[in-house]
Amino acid sequence: MKLKISLIYVLSKLEVLIPLIFAIGIWYLIRYLNIISIVLWPPFEDVVKTLFEMFTTFTVMGTSLKEHLIRTFLELAITFILVISMGFGIGLLIGVISFLRDVFEPLIYIIWSSPGIVLFPIFFLIFGIGIYSKIAYGLFLGLFPMLINVLAGIRQLDRSWIRIGKALGANSWQLLTKVIIPGILPNVFIGIRLGVGSGLIGVFVAQTLASDCGIGYLISVATFTFDMKTAYALVFFTLILCFIINYVIVKIEEKALAYRLVGGE
Amino acid sequence: MRLPKVVVITSIQAFVIAFIVLVWAYLVDNKTLDPFIIPHPLAVAYAIGRNYHVVLTLFGQTCFHAGMGFLLSISLGLTIGFLLAWSRSLHRILSPYILFLFMVPKITTIPFFLSFFGFRSLMRIMFAFFHGFFPICINTMRGMLQVRKSLLDTAIVFGARPFQILREVVFPYTLPNILTGIRQSVMANFTGAIIAELWFGGGVGGYIKDNSVRFMPENVFSAVFIIALICIIINQSLLFIERKASHWR
Numbered sequence: 469m470k471l472k473i474s475l476i477y478v479l480s481k482l483e484v485l486i487p488l489i490f491a492i493g494i495w496y497l498i499r500y501l502n503i504i505s506i507v508l509w510p511p512f513e514d515v516v517k518t519l520f521e522m523f524t525t526f527t528v529m530g531t532s533l534k535e536h537l538i539r540t541f542l543e544l545a546i547t548f549i550l551v552i553s554m555g556f557g558i559g560l561l562i563g564v565i566s567f568l569r570d571v572f573e574p575l576i577y578i579i580w581s582s583p584g585i586v587l588f589p590i591f592f593l594i595f596g597i598g599i600y601s602k603i604a605y606g607l608f609l610g611l612f613p614m615l616i617n618v619l620a621g622i623r624q625l626d627r628s629w630i631r632i633g634k635a636l637g638a639n640s641w642q643l644l645t646k647v648i649i650p651g652i653l654p655n656v657f658i659g660i661r662l663g664v665g666s667g668l669i670g671v672f673v674a675q676t677l678a679s680d681c682g683i684g685y686l687i688s689v690a691t692f693t694f695d696m697k698t699a700y701a702l703v704f705f706t707l708i709l710c711f712i713i714n715y716v717i718v719k720i721e722e723k724a725l726a727y728r729l730v731g732g733e
Numbered sequence: 734m735r736l737p738k739v740v741v742i743t744s745i746q747a748f749v750i751a752f753i754v755l756v757w758a759y760l761v762d763n764k765t766l767d768p769f770i771i772p773h774p775l776a777v778a779y780a781i782g783r784n785y786h787v788v789l790t791l792f793g794q795t796c797f798h799a800g801m802g803f804l805l806s807i808s809l810g811l812t813i814g815f816l817l818a819w820s821r822s823l824h825r826i827l828s829p830y831i832l833f834l835f836m837v838p839k840i841t842t843i844p845f846f847l848s849f850f851g852f853r854s855l856m857r858i859m860f861a862f863f864h865g866f867f868p869i870c871i872n873t874m875r876g877m878l879q880v881r882k883s884l885l886d887t888a889i890v891f892g893a894r895p896f897q898i899l900r901e902v903v904f905p906y907t908l909p910n911i912l913t914g915i916r917q918s919v920m921a922n923f924t925g926a927i928i929a930e931l932w933f934g935g936g937v938g939g940y941i942k943d944n945s946v947r948f949m950p951e952n953v954f955s956a957v958f959i960i961a962l963i964c965i966i967i968n969q970s971l972l973f974i975e976r977k978a979s980h981w982r
Contacts, residue, residue, distance in 0.1 A: 486826055503800075508848035571745050581968045582926045586960045588931070589941050589953050593770055672838035677931055684841065688932075691844045699844040710837040719815045 510697045519701035528686060529698055539681045540671075543599055544713075547606035547667045555663055556656065557612025562615070563622035564644065573619060580612035585673065592678045602674040602682070610667030621655025622648065626681040627709070657721040664717055668710060683709075738794055772951035780955035788937060788956045792963065795936035798926040799919075802861025810866050814873025827932065828874070835867040839926055857929040857936070864925030868917035876910025877903060887922070909979030916971040923964055 495512045498504055526533045562568045562576075588605060595601035625648065633647045675684025684704055689697035754774050760766045761773045772780070817824045817831070839937055843860065850856035890897045930938025937960055944952040 469929075484829055485824055487830055498880060504848055568915065570742050571749065575749075579964055581920070581925070582961050582965045582974070583920045585924045585927050585931075586941075586957055586964065589945050590957055591943065593950050594766075608737065643887060650796075668836075669838040669840075673840050673928070676840050677928075687841055687844065696844060702840050703844060706841045709836055711833060712832070714836050 470584075484586060494542040495678055507694060508696055508718070510700070515700045516695050518697045519704060522698075522701060528702075529690065529695060530692075536682055536686055539599070540675070540683045543602045543606070543675075543682065544668065546603050547610065547671055548664050550603065550607050551573075551610035551614055551667045552660055555611050555659060556618060558611075559615045559618025559659075560622075560644075560649075563619050564648070569619070575614060576619070577617055584609045584670070588673065588677060591674070595680050597680050601678070602671050605674040606667040606670035609670035609673075610665075612663075613666050615661030615664035616651060617655045617662065621652030621659075624655070625651045654725055655722060661717050663715065668713060669731045671694050672706065737830065738745055769948065770950055772954055774830045776951040777958070780951040781959060784952060785959060788940065788959050791937045791940050792960065795923070795926050795930060795938065795960075798857040798929070798936060799922040801858040801863050802865055802926060803919060803922045804861040805858070806865035806922065807869055807915065809862075809958070810869030810918065811873055814870040814914075815877065817870070817874045818877035824874075831867060831870060835871055839864055839910055839925070843929070843932065846929075852933055854858075854935070856933070860929040861922045861925035864928075865918040866924035867910070868921055869914035872910045872914030872917070873907065875915075876907035879910070880906045909975065912975040912978055916975060919971065920964065920968060927960075 492512055495509075497505075498509055499511050503509075522528050522533060528536070562572050585606070591601050591605045591608065595604050629647050629651060630643065633643050638646065672684045675682040676688050679685040679688075683702060687702045687706070688700055690696070690702060755767075757771075758774045761768050761771060768776075813827075813831075817828055842863070846856050846863070847858050850859055884902050884906065885898065888902050893901065926936065929939040930936040930979050933939075934942065937956060941953050941956050943951075944956070
């Protein structure tokens with residue numbers, strides 16, 4: 469009985485795979501009908517084989533894959549740490565002090581709502597093609613969603629909590645650590661999810677457009693040398709990587725906010 | 734006499750921006766920043782005066798790419814967003830993919846566009862479409878799923894036909910979300926068009942790319958500032974419309 473239920477459960481989860489199978493079918497249909505030249509559209513199994521070989525031998529296009537992977541992960545890690553810490557710190561500072569809030573909040577909204585990609589050439593000119601331009605651009609794209617969510621959290625905070633805290637004799641440090649920070653935590657986690665997602669986009673945009681190392685750089689080189697098998701394999705690898713990162717963040721968010729569902733009201 | 738708060742805040746903001754520009758000018762004069770790479774603010778101002786008509790002409794081409802992409806993304810995004818909210822099984826099967834593709838760095842998928850559409854203008858249009866499709870689709874879907882059950886029940890009790898429910902209840906209720914989706918889509922369309930142009934030339938992205946590899950940074954900065962200003966104006970005006978349309982909520 470139990471087995472049956474779990475079988476149905478597994479089958480109901482498998483329906484998510486339908487679009488994937490459909491997409492692979494379209495891939496083979498295009499190959500079969502020869503709509504696109506074989507140089508640009510290799511058979512799917514070749515792409516999978518290239519991806520597999522890439523990670524068994526750790527070489528790609530004649531160079532070592534290891535340094536590119538290390539560089540990418542290093543850039544992503546530094547960007548995420550900076551986005552989270554700076555977004556939280558600056559957001560708290562601006563949100564708590566009402567004067568700073570009045571001055572900077574409209575500016576933050578305006579910068580956040582403009583498309584960040586047009587500013588990439590400036591980052592490229594200032595920070596060069598090395599690791600710094602990736603971190604700076606990822607930080608630039610990721611910081612604003614984080615800031616906006618921290619600020620929104622402070623604005624939506626129930627004023628009566630602060631009044632009660634004051635009435636019970638909390639000083640401003642206690643008010644900050646015991647009332648404001650726990651109160652804005654859900655918004656902070658939304659901000660982390662959006663900020664890390666944007667930071668990821670920023671790092672990959674910077675790597676692809678102007679770089680000397682990293683996965684995005686490999687994709688751009690493979691595309692321009694028409695090594696499409698490698699390019700597609702790297703695209704799939706990037707998509708899987710992004711899926712894992714997003715999944716981990718969502719799981720952490722669920723774990724961290726579980727107390728609200730259990731304890732709560 | 735006390736000045737109104739808005740004036741004080743605005744003047745402080747202007748002061749902050751002027752301070753940043755002055756520090757920038759000082760650092761360039763001081764040769765801390767290499768003027769060969771980062772131009773003086775005055776050089777950028779002259780470059781804006783010199784090139785604005787070139788940049789605006791090229792921006793027309795970018796607008797063509799982004800605009801065509803926008804038309805595609807709004808028609809397909811509204812349709813698919815509606816279908817995803819309407820059919821439960823479709824929602825279950827397709828929405829994980831759409832939410833996932835919304836989050837990934839879409840720039841890495843550019844080899845697919847190159848294979849499908851070549852170096853033609855169509856590739857830039859389709860890339861802009863691919864960027865703009867997801868915001869409008871997801872916002873439409875979320876808005877339609879948020880329609881209150883009691884409103885639908887009331888409409889059914891009063892004998893509204895499905896099409897009438899759609900037109901009189903669901904559409905007005907979803908409109909603020911759709912407008913938010915449109916605003917995000919427009920910005921994403923510009924992002925996609927400019928990324929494709931930064932890679933393969935054409936439009937204002939090609940201008941920026943050419944000038945950055947020719948080491949004419951003042952032209953790059955002037956083009957970037959003009960485009961950023963235009964995009965901010967477009968965004969703010971769309972935001973204004975959005976606020977007008979959703980104030981009843």
